[in-house]
Amino acid sequence: MNDLFSLVDWSRAQFALTAMYHWLFVPLTIGLSLIVAIMETIYVRTGDQRWKNITRFWMTLFGINFAIGVATGIILEFEFGTNWSNYSWFVGDIFGAPLAIEGILAFFMEATFVAVMFFGWNKVSRGFHLASTWLVALGVSLSALWILIANAWMQNPVGMQFDPEQMRNVMDDFTAVAFNAVSMHKFFHAVSSGWTLAGVFVMGISAWLMWRKRNVDMARQSFKIGAWAGLIGLIVTLYTGDGSAVQVARVQPMKLAAMEGLYRGNVGQEIVAFGILNPDKKPGDSLPAYDLKVGIPYGLSILANHKMHSFVPGIDDLIDGVTLTPEGDTINTVSYAERIERGRQAREALGRFHAANAAGDTAAMQAARADITEDYKYFGYGFLDKPVDAVPPVAITFYAFHIMVLLGGFLFLYCLLGIYVSKWKRGWFEKPWLQWLGMLSLPLVWICSQAGWVVCEVGRQPWTIQDILPTRGAISDISTGSVQLTFWLFAALFTLLLVAEISIMCRYISRASKTDIENNNNI
Amino acid sequence: MTELQILQAYWWLLIAVLGAALVFMLFVQGGQSMLVCSWTEQQRQLMVNSLGRKWELTFTTLVVFGGAFFASFPLYYSISFGGAYWLWMLILFSFVIQAVSYEFRRKRGNLYGTSTYDAFLLINGVVGCVLLGVAVAMMFFGGYFDVARTDILNPGSPVISRWADTHGLELIGHWQYLLLGVAVFFLARTQACLYFINNINSGDPTFTARLRRKTLLNGIIFAVLFVAFAVVLLTADGMRADARGVIRVEPYLYLHNLLHMWWLGIIFVIGVVMVLGGIAVGAFTASRGGIWLSGIGTVLVVVVLLAIAGYDNTAYLPSLTNPQSSLTLANSSSSLFTLKTMSWVSILVPFVIGYIWYVWRKMNAGGLTNQDIEGHSY
Known part of the structure; x- marks a missing residue:
């Protein structure tokens, strides 16, 4: 373990790489599944074949994106075991549950009904097909719910206690783990940002169609739906972002300071x-x-x-250590030097507990258990060498936060403009500046989305579980070279697949745009 | 039995059922490994699209199998995945490249050509089956690891488990493990043939006849390999914890388990007969239902195998380095609270199975025809 820090850095890099790639595709899946379901609902309610074809056009793009989202997602779940094996044992009793629930409740729903969505048009009734499309959208959101509950718990470890006999944390309140304020804000924030991303995606593709003067009617209708999805998403994102900031101030004040x-x-x-x-x-x-x-x-x-x-x-x-009493807030005023000391004391008490347990000394075990309980909330600090080790990378967190906020503000105005144009100024659809604005917004919404996760995850450093377990205590016993190799393999593979995905999407959009999409039954 | 022991046994049963479902669903991988044979382009398209409507279920079963293991036996998740790093990474890589291949393979602009994505499907078909078999074999024949939970007290070297430096590659190169891996591979190919017979309605009798011949060929190879594995397993040493939790090596442990839990032995025999019956139905009769006989038989056999790997204080992940580090249901499970909470969630499993079954029937009604692959297809 001489290369502990190098191993930690490479393990973090690998997780960051795979998570960021995965998050390129997930928000589009979340949002586009909803938009497609809305479009198909219009088709079923009106019986208008054109809406069926529009739905299938966007559904094909959804399918291309969905596949690569699935591909990049499987790695993340198993990486907790492969690269963070200490973590998997230390908190697996709590963290594993949401992952299993995600699989049982969400993944099977997605996997089952997505087949109906793509291949069931002529196999099942119209109503059953529509229900399947909505169930895919529901499954996608349910999946997001449980994985975000798991993530939120890492930021705000509640509903658990430390068991010194097993040397791990165990769950004692599932409701607190699953439905605390941090997790709920995080869930709605992330999901609604997916609606926005997909809305801006639809607006961007529609803007390109209008720029090329192809399928203009369809593009205008899609643009309008995209603008509404984007704006509603942003309103929820803003509200829950505000709520998240309040929670961060309470449970991760260092992250807020770095932001x-x-x-x-x-x-x-x-x-x-x-x-x-x-x-x-x-x-x-x-x-x-x-x-x-x-x-x-x-x-x-x-x-x-x-x-x-x-x-x-x-x-x-x-x-x-804060000496002022903040108004209405509970902020821990213990200095970081003292936290490190108390973390070490907790660790030392845990060692005593085990020695006493081995010797069958019940009294010593009780005394050690009391000491552990007293200082356990600072357990993770015992792994740190000095107080500044508990400070996240400030520059990355700061710039990511401000990029997210600035781009979020821009996108809000853009979606508002989109609705205004769709309702009152349809002549502007022909304006090249609006069309280019739509196309240029495409990369911006992805940058905004990625920046949000960078704030969340980089701002949490050095913790895997806030205050309880730093990254250096969470790793697996593998060589740095092994992780370097898998890092570059993932980097190469995911990049090649991303390029292929973009190429397929562009080619499909270009080819389809040369036909009359609304009246093309083979779209 | 205490409440905790009951729940540990319950969750091991769920793991066994999920594992069994995964082995059954590996017919998708088996089918992928057969695409390179000299089929006509139309036949290959039918096969790809037949599998393409089911690949996500296999993929999801694997993910849920992992998630359920994490929730119920986190120490296994920690030690096996972190230890046999390369074994699991190779499995995961093969599933990553599979996940995009169906959707991308015939799309214009896919950059690397259809043959690249078909090669991905082939790699997943072979590597996925063989290495998952190796991973399951690890539950019987063990791994080279050591566990010391107190190591978390050492900030300079806090990892609680250590594995051999080859991190799983040593298992891939060992004949005992490979034997099960290759057996799983041929089982998957056999079941793929049976699934194609069941699902594809090509109207071409020569295609079906060829699938029936392949069912027989792959089925015979599987049967030989499986018998060899069963002999190796039932004569192998295993590890078992005594009442104080001390783990000892026991000769013929799995045979003892099968005899001691005799009802499992009966189920095992029924399962084997059903698999062989399914192969016979597929190879020698005009019936399309061989997949169900063989599939149910597969599920029964795998459930029994995993049951004798874990029940009755058996170490389901024996440590070949230090027997006391071996994992049993008792020393590796989640807490009573978590198992109980998860058990409430598991009440939904029959509902999930119900809608999967309903949709499967709806989508497979009438079989896959040439007409079906004219619209959205792979």
């Missing part, structure tokens, strides 16, 4: 609307945090606590 590049917090803390970080800034020094910033007064206090004059701690405040 803002905030080292020393204040009462009535401003939020950085735009900023450039000072690259030389380190925790604990006196250098300015920003080279440039544009702030909004009281913004961060309002975002974090919904109170104008509340205190928001910065990175140095948290490391040193």
Whole structure:
């Protein structure tokens, strides 16, 4: 284990790579399944064959994306075992349950009904086919629900207790694990962002069709549905994003500080609307945090606590220990140096517990158990060498957060504009600037979506489970070379498949656009 | 039995049923391995599309099998996947390339050509079956690992389990493990033939006749390999925990289990007879139903095999390095609370099986015809 840190870094890199690739396809699957279901509903309600053909056009794109989403997803589940085997044992009693439920409730539903969706047009009734399409959309969202519950638990480990005899954590409250505020905000935030991504995707393809003056009527109708899906998604995303920020302030204040590049917090803390970080800034020094910033007064206090004059701690405040009492918030004021010390004490007490257990010394076991319970909430800090090890990469978290917010704001205005044009200014559909805006928004919505996950996951570092287990304690006993090899294999394979997917989609859209999609029964 | 022991046994049964369903559904992989034979283009298209309507179910069964193992026996998940790293990675790679291949293979703009995606299907067909068989064999013949939970107290080297440096490759190169892997491969091919006979309605009697001949050929090879595996297994040493949890090596353990739990022995014999009966029906009669006889038989046999691997304090993942590190249901399961919670969820499993069965019947009604692959097809 001499190469522990290198192994940790490569294991993290592999998980990040596979998760980011997977998240390229998942939000489109989530959103497009809903849009396709809406379009098919219009077909079934009106009996208009044109809507059936429109549905099949978008459904084909859904199918291409769905396949590669499935391909990239299988790795993630098994990576918890292959690359994070300590994690799998240490919290498997809690973390495994949502994954199993996801499989039983969601994956089988998707796998069963997606076959009906694609191959059942002439095999089942219209109503059964529509139900199948909706069940695929439901299955996709159910899948997201359970995996996001699992992810949220890593950010906010609740509903469990540590069992020193088994040296692992065990679940004691399933409801707390599954349906806490963090998980619910995370679920709706991620799923609604998928609606937005798919809405902007539909608008982008429709804009291209209008630019090429092909299937313009269909493009306008699809553009309108995409704009509504995008806007509704964004409204929910904004609301749940606000709720997520409040939860982050409570359970991961260090992540919030990193998101803002905030080292020393204040009462009535401003939020950085735009900023450039000072690259030389380190925790604990006196250098300015920003080279440039544009702030909004009281913004961060309002975002974090919904109170104008509340205190928001910065990175140095948290490391040193907060002495101010924040209004309405519970922020742990224990310094990180003390947390590390108490984490080590918990570990030492656990060692004593085992020695006493082996010797059959019940009294010593009870004493050690009490000590473990006292300090267990800082158990993970015992793995760290120094307080700054608990600070996530600030620059990545900061820029990802601000890119997400800025692009989210742009997309909100864009979807609003899309609805306005669809309803009141249809002549603008012919304007090249609107068409180009639609096409250029395509990469932006993916950047926004990826940035959101970067904030969530990079901001959680160095923890796999907040405060309980850092990445360096969660790994498998494999060689760095093995992980490097699988990293590059995944990188090459997923890149080749991504390029193929984009190529297939472009070719299909181009070919289909040269036909009359609405009246092409073989689309 | 305590409540915890009952739930451990219940969850092992669910794992066994899922594992058995996975082995049955591997007919998709078996079929993929047969696509390279000299079929006409129309026949190949029918075969690909027949499998293409089912590949996701196999894939999902594998994923749920993994998820259920994680939830109910997390120590297995931790040690097996983290230890036999290369074995599992090769399996996963083969399933990744399968997942895109059906959708991409004939799409314009797929960049690498249909033959590349067909090669992916072939790789998954061979590697997926053989290596999953090797992974199951690991449950009987063990792996080279050691477990020390107290290692988590060592911040410099906190991993609680260690495996041989070859990380699973040593299992792939061992004949005992490969024997089951190759047997699974030929079982999958046999069942693929039976599935094609059942599902494809080509109107071409020579195609069906050829499938029947292939059923017989693959079925005979499978039967020989399976008998060899059964002899090796029933004469092999196993490991069992005593009342204090001390694990000891026991000669003929799996034979003892089969005799001791005699009802499993009866089910095993019934299962074997059904598989052979299914092969005979497929090879020698005009019936299309051989897949069901063989499929149900396969499920019964695999459930029994996994049952004797885990029940009666048997170590279902024996450690060849340190027997005391071997995994039993008792020392590797989730807590009582988690097993109980998950058991409530498992009430939904019959409902899931019900809608899968309903949709399967609907979609397979009338079989797959040439007309069916004129629309959206692979």
